[in-house]
Amino acid sequence: MLPRFTIVTPSYNQAQYLEETILSVLEQGYPNLEYMIVDGGSTDGSVDIIRKYEKRLAWWVSEKDRGQTDALNKGLRRATGDLFGFLNSDDVYTPGTLLAVGEAFASDPSLTMLLGRCQYIAADGTPLSECAYPGDLRIEDFIADNPVPQPSLFVRMEVCRSVGEFDNTFQHAFDHDYWLRAMLLGHRIRGMDRLLSLYRLHESSKTVTMRYKQDLDMIASHRKAMASLSPDDPLRRTLRTCSARFCRRVTIEHYAWTRNPAVALVFFRRMLALDPSACDMRVLKVAVKAMLRIPAPAPIPASA
Secondary structure (H helix, E strand, O other), X not given: OOOOEEEEEEEOOOHHHHHHHHHHHHOOOOOOEEEEEEEOOOOOOHHHHHHHOHHHOOEEEEOXXXXXXXXXXXXXXXXXXXXXXXXXXXOEEOOOHHHHHHHHHHHOOOOOEEEEEEEEEOOOOOEEEEOOOOOOEOHHHHHHHOOOOHHHEEEEHHHHHHHOOOOOOOOOOXXXXXXXXXXXXXXXXXXXXXXEEEEEOOOHHHOHHHHHHHHHHHHXXXXXXXXXXXXXXXXXXXXXXXXXXXXXXHHHHHHHHHOOHHHHHHHHHHHHHHOHHHOOHHHHHHHHHHHHHOOOOOOOOOOO
Protein backbone atom coordinates (compact mmCIF):
# COMPACT_ATOMS: atom_id res chain seq x y z
CA MET A 1 0.00 0.00 0.00
CA LEU A 2 1.28 3.45 -0.87
CA PRO A 3 1.95 5.75 2.09
CA ARG A 4 -0.11 8.89 2.68
CA PHE A 5 1.58 12.17 1.73
CA THR A 6 1.22 15.47 3.55
CA ILE A 7 2.41 18.34 1.35
CA VAL A 8 2.36 21.90 2.69
CA THR A 9 2.72 25.03 0.57
CA PRO A 10 3.52 28.21 2.50
CA SER A 11 2.44 31.20 0.44
CA TYR A 12 2.59 34.98 0.49
CA ASN A 13 1.95 37.28 -2.48
CA GLN A 14 3.15 34.87 -5.17
CA ALA A 15 0.00 34.91 -7.28
CA GLN A 16 1.89 34.84 -10.57
CA TYR A 17 3.35 31.41 -9.74
CA LEU A 18 0.93 29.94 -7.21
CA GLU A 19 -1.46 28.22 -9.61
CA GLU A 20 1.39 26.41 -11.36
CA THR A 21 2.62 25.22 -7.97
CA ILE A 22 -0.82 24.01 -6.91
CA LEU A 23 -1.42 22.15 -10.17
CA SER A 24 1.99 20.48 -9.98
CA VAL A 25 0.80 18.86 -6.74
CA LEU A 26 -2.83 18.12 -7.57
CA GLU A 27 -2.06 16.75 -11.03
CA GLN A 28 0.36 14.18 -9.62
CA GLY A 29 -2.60 11.81 -9.53
CA TYR A 30 -1.34 10.36 -6.26
CA PRO A 31 -4.13 8.34 -4.62
CA ASN A 32 -3.43 9.20 -0.97
CA LEU A 33 -2.64 12.91 -0.71
CA GLU A 34 -3.21 15.50 1.99
CA TYR A 35 -2.41 18.91 0.51
CA MET A 36 -2.50 22.11 2.57
CA ILE A 37 -1.85 25.73 1.63
CA VAL A 38 -0.96 28.16 4.41
CA ASP A 39 -1.14 31.72 3.14
CA GLY A 40 0.22 34.64 5.12
CA GLY A 41 -2.54 37.10 4.27
CA SER A 42 -1.74 37.76 0.62
CA THR A 43 -3.18 40.85 -1.06
CA ASP A 44 -2.29 40.07 -4.69
CA GLY A 45 -5.09 37.71 -5.70
CA SER A 46 -3.51 34.56 -4.24
CA VAL A 47 -6.60 33.84 -2.13
CA ASP A 48 -8.82 33.78 -5.23
CA ILE A 49 -6.50 31.19 -6.77
CA ILE A 50 -6.56 29.06 -3.62
CA ARG A 51 -10.38 29.20 -3.47
CA LYS A 52 -10.48 27.93 -7.04
CA TYR A 53 -8.98 24.64 -5.82
CA GLU A 54 -10.24 24.51 -2.23
CA LYS A 55 -12.42 21.42 -2.78
CA ARG A 56 -9.26 19.47 -3.61
CA LEU A 57 -7.34 20.73 -0.58
CA ALA A 58 -7.28 19.07 2.82
CA TRP A 59 -7.04 22.49 4.49
CA TRP A 60 -6.10 26.05 3.74
CA VAL A 61 -5.98 29.35 5.56
CA SER A 62 -5.07 32.94 4.77
CA GLU A 63 -4.05 35.01 7.78
CA LYS A 64 -1.12 37.08 8.93
CA ASP A 65 1.72 34.95 10.22
CA ARG A 66 5.36 35.23 11.27
CA GLY A 67 6.79 33.93 8.03
CA GLN A 68 7.49 30.59 6.40
CA THR A 69 8.38 28.73 9.57
CA ASP A 70 5.10 29.72 11.19
CA ALA A 71 3.17 28.61 8.11
CA LEU A 72 4.94 25.25 7.96
CA ASN A 73 4.41 24.61 11.65
CA LYS A 74 0.68 25.26 11.23
CA GLY A 75 0.64 22.60 8.53
CA LEU A 76 2.70 20.14 10.56
CA ARG A 77 0.31 20.39 13.52
CA ARG A 78 -2.56 19.29 11.27
CA ALA A 79 -0.63 16.68 9.28
CA THR A 80 -1.95 13.11 9.24
CA GLY A 81 0.28 11.68 6.51
CA ASP A 82 3.02 9.06 6.64
CA LEU A 83 5.38 11.20 4.55
CA PHE A 84 6.02 14.95 4.60
CA GLY A 85 7.29 17.46 2.09
CA PHE A 86 6.85 21.16 1.54
CA LEU A 87 6.73 23.06 -1.71
CA ASN A 88 7.11 26.82 -1.83
CA SER A 89 4.53 28.78 -3.79
CA ASP A 90 6.86 29.42 -6.73
CA ASP A 91 8.40 25.95 -7.12
CA VAL A 92 6.90 22.88 -8.82
CA TYR A 93 7.05 19.10 -8.69
CA THR A 94 7.83 17.22 -11.87
CA PRO A 95 5.19 14.71 -13.09
CA GLY A 96 5.29 11.40 -11.23
CA THR A 97 7.33 12.69 -8.30
CA LEU A 98 4.96 11.63 -5.51
CA LEU A 99 4.44 8.17 -6.96
CA ALA A 100 8.19 7.56 -7.33
CA VAL A 101 8.89 8.79 -3.81
CA GLY A 102 5.93 6.94 -2.30
CA GLU A 103 7.01 3.66 -3.90
CA ALA A 104 10.59 4.15 -2.66
CA PHE A 105 9.43 4.59 0.93
CA ALA A 106 6.94 1.72 0.67
CA SER A 107 9.64 -0.67 -0.55
CA ASP A 108 12.19 0.19 2.15
CA PRO A 109 11.00 0.55 5.77
CA SER A 110 14.49 1.67 6.84
CA LEU A 111 14.31 4.75 4.60
CA THR A 112 13.50 7.91 6.57
CA MET A 113 14.79 10.81 4.41
CA LEU A 114 14.96 10.82 0.61
CA LEU A 115 16.59 13.42 -1.65
CA GLY A 116 16.12 13.56 -5.40
CA ARG A 117 17.51 15.78 -8.12
CA CYS A 118 16.35 19.34 -8.67
CA GLN A 119 16.66 21.83 -11.52
CA TYR A 120 16.84 25.60 -11.25
CA ILE A 121 14.46 27.58 -13.45
CA ALA A 122 14.28 31.30 -14.17
CA ALA A 123 11.38 33.46 -13.05
CA ASP A 124 9.70 32.85 -16.43
CA GLY A 125 10.21 29.08 -16.19
CA THR A 126 13.22 28.87 -18.51
CA PRO A 127 15.38 25.88 -17.49
CA LEU A 128 18.72 26.77 -15.95
CA SER A 129 21.39 24.51 -14.49
CA GLU A 130 20.61 21.44 -12.44
CA CYS A 131 21.50 21.43 -8.75
CA ALA A 132 24.45 19.25 -7.83
CA TYR A 133 23.16 15.79 -6.91
CA PRO A 134 25.00 14.39 -3.86
CA GLY A 135 23.41 10.94 -3.70
CA ASP A 136 23.50 9.42 -0.21
CA LEU A 137 24.57 12.21 2.09
CA ARG A 138 26.82 12.13 5.15
CA ILE A 139 26.32 14.71 7.88
CA GLU A 140 29.86 16.00 7.22
CA ASP A 141 29.05 16.84 3.60
CA PHE A 142 25.65 18.21 4.52
CA ILE A 143 27.27 20.81 6.78
CA ALA A 144 30.29 21.63 4.65
CA ASP A 145 28.55 21.81 1.26
CA ASN A 146 24.82 22.37 1.95
CA PRO A 147 23.87 20.31 -1.13
CA VAL A 148 20.15 19.87 -0.36
CA PRO A 149 17.61 21.49 -2.74
CA GLN A 150 14.65 21.73 -0.37
CA PRO A 151 11.74 20.87 -2.72
CA SER A 152 13.33 17.52 -3.63
CA LEU A 153 13.60 16.27 -0.03
CA PHE A 154 10.91 14.10 1.56
CA VAL A 155 10.83 12.54 5.02
CA ARG A 156 8.77 10.11 7.03
CA MET A 157 6.40 11.83 9.44
CA GLU A 158 8.16 10.06 12.30
CA VAL A 159 11.18 12.25 11.53
CA CYS A 160 9.06 15.38 11.98
CA ARG A 161 7.56 14.07 15.20
CA SER A 162 11.01 13.37 16.63
CA VAL A 163 12.56 16.66 15.46
CA GLY A 164 9.63 18.89 16.39
CA GLU A 165 8.73 22.18 14.75
CA PHE A 166 10.74 24.44 12.46
CA ASP A 167 12.80 27.00 14.40
CA ASN A 168 11.77 30.56 13.50
CA THR A 169 15.15 31.80 14.75
CA PHE A 170 16.54 30.79 11.35
CA GLN A 171 14.32 32.67 8.91
CA HIS A 172 16.82 32.30 6.06
CA ALA A 173 18.00 28.72 6.68
CA PHE A 174 15.25 27.06 8.70
CA ASP A 175 15.17 24.02 6.41
CA HIS A 176 18.94 23.49 6.77
CA ASP A 177 18.54 23.68 10.55
CA TYR A 178 15.65 21.20 10.47
CA TRP A 179 17.42 18.56 8.40
CA LEU A 180 20.56 18.95 10.54
CA ARG A 181 18.52 18.32 13.68
CA ALA A 182 17.10 15.19 12.04
CA MET A 183 20.57 13.93 11.14
CA LEU A 184 21.79 14.50 14.69
CA LEU A 185 19.02 12.12 15.78
CA GLY A 186 20.48 9.44 13.52
CA HIS A 187 18.37 9.88 10.39
CA ARG A 188 20.29 9.77 7.13
CA ILE A 189 19.52 11.29 3.74
CA ARG A 190 19.45 8.74 0.93
CA GLY A 191 19.64 9.71 -2.71
CA MET A 192 17.20 9.07 -5.56
CA ASP A 193 18.67 9.69 -9.00
CA ARG A 194 15.48 11.19 -10.43
CA LEU A 195 14.46 14.78 -11.17
CA LEU A 196 11.76 15.55 -8.60
CA SER A 197 11.33 19.32 -8.59
CA LEU A 198 12.00 22.66 -10.25
CA TYR A 199 13.36 25.46 -8.05
CA ARG A 200 12.53 28.96 -9.26
CA LEU A 201 15.19 31.65 -8.92
CA HIS A 202 14.14 35.29 -8.52
CA GLU A 203 16.23 38.42 -8.56
CA SER A 204 15.42 38.87 -4.87
CA SER A 205 16.79 35.42 -4.07
CA LYS A 206 20.10 36.26 -5.74
CA THR A 207 20.88 39.42 -3.77
CA VAL A 208 24.06 39.79 -1.76
CA THR A 209 22.08 40.54 1.38
CA MET A 210 19.89 37.43 1.06
CA ARG A 211 22.84 35.10 0.48
CA TYR A 212 24.76 36.73 3.34
CA LYS A 213 21.88 36.25 5.79
CA GLN A 214 21.34 32.66 4.67
CA ASP A 215 24.98 31.74 5.18
CA LEU A 216 25.07 33.42 8.60
CA ASP A 217 21.96 31.47 9.61
CA MET A 218 23.60 28.22 8.55
CA ILE A 219 26.66 28.94 10.68
CA ALA A 220 24.39 29.79 13.61
CA SER A 221 22.59 26.49 13.07
CA HIS A 222 25.93 24.65 13.16
CA ARG A 223 26.78 26.46 16.39
CA LYS A 224 23.47 25.42 17.94
CA ALA A 225 24.06 21.82 16.91
CA MET A 226 27.54 21.82 18.47
CA ALA A 227 26.17 23.28 21.69
CA SER A 228 23.67 20.42 21.92
CA LEU A 229 26.51 17.87 22.13
CA SER A 230 28.69 17.13 25.12
CA PRO A 231 32.25 18.55 24.97
CA ASP A 232 33.78 15.07 24.70
CA ASP A 233 31.48 13.90 21.88
CA PRO A 234 33.66 13.26 18.78
CA LEU A 235 30.80 14.50 16.60
CA ARG A 236 31.16 17.96 18.12
CA ARG A 237 34.69 18.24 16.76
CA THR A 238 33.51 16.91 13.40
CA LEU A 239 30.79 19.55 13.20
CA ARG A 240 33.28 22.27 14.06
CA THR A 241 35.67 21.15 11.33
CA CYS A 242 32.88 20.88 8.75
CA SER A 243 31.46 24.28 9.67
CA ALA A 244 34.93 25.73 9.09
CA ARG A 245 34.97 24.03 5.67
CA PHE A 246 31.64 25.68 4.94
CA CYS A 247 33.04 29.09 5.91
CA ARG A 248 36.06 28.47 3.69
CA ARG A 249 33.83 27.70 0.72
CA VAL A 250 31.54 30.70 1.15
CA THR A 251 34.51 33.03 1.67
CA ILE A 252 35.63 32.14 -1.85
CA GLU A 253 32.11 32.18 -3.29
CA HIS A 254 31.17 35.55 -1.81
CA TYR A 255 34.35 37.14 -3.14
CA ALA A 256 33.92 35.61 -6.60
CA TRP A 257 30.15 36.05 -6.87
CA THR A 258 29.36 39.28 -5.03
CA ARG A 259 32.77 40.94 -5.36
CA ASN A 260 32.12 42.16 -1.83
CA PRO A 261 35.41 41.98 0.09
CA ALA A 262 33.90 42.90 3.45
CA VAL A 263 31.41 40.03 3.30
CA ALA A 264 34.10 37.56 2.23
CA LEU A 265 36.24 38.58 5.20
CA VAL A 266 33.37 38.01 7.64
CA PHE A 267 33.36 34.33 6.72
CA PHE A 268 37.14 34.10 6.55
CA ARG A 269 37.37 35.27 10.17
CA ARG A 270 34.69 32.81 11.22
CA MET A 271 36.59 30.01 9.50
CA LEU A 272 39.74 30.87 11.45
CA ALA A 273 37.81 31.00 14.72
CA LEU A 274 36.33 27.55 14.10
CA ASP A 275 39.37 25.71 12.75
CA PRO A 276 42.52 27.51 11.56
CA SER A 277 43.67 24.36 9.77
CA ALA A 278 40.86 24.89 7.24
CA CYS A 279 42.87 27.79 5.82
CA ASP A 280 44.79 26.89 2.68
CA MET A 281 46.64 28.95 0.09
CA ARG A 282 43.57 29.46 -2.09
CA VAL A 283 41.37 31.01 0.60
CA LEU A 284 44.33 32.93 2.02
CA LYS A 285 44.88 34.57 -1.38
CA VAL A 286 41.20 35.49 -1.51
CA ALA A 287 41.39 37.03 1.96
CA VAL A 288 44.47 39.08 1.06
CA LYS A 289 42.79 40.32 -2.15
CA ALA A 290 39.68 41.19 -0.15
CA MET A 291 41.67 43.16 2.41
CA LEU A 292 43.45 45.08 -0.34
CA ARG A 293 40.14 46.01 -1.96
CA ILE A 294 38.57 47.49 1.18
CA PRO A 295 38.88 51.29 1.01
CA ALA A 296 41.25 52.84 3.51
CA PRO A 297 39.58 54.94 6.22
CA ALA A 298 39.44 58.67 5.65
CA PRO A 299 42.35 60.53 7.24
CA ILE A 300 41.67 62.19 10.55
CA PRO A 301 41.71 65.96 10.04
CA ALA A 302 44.43 67.83 11.86
CA SER A 303 43.21 69.78 14.84
CA ALA A 304 43.00 73.50 14.36
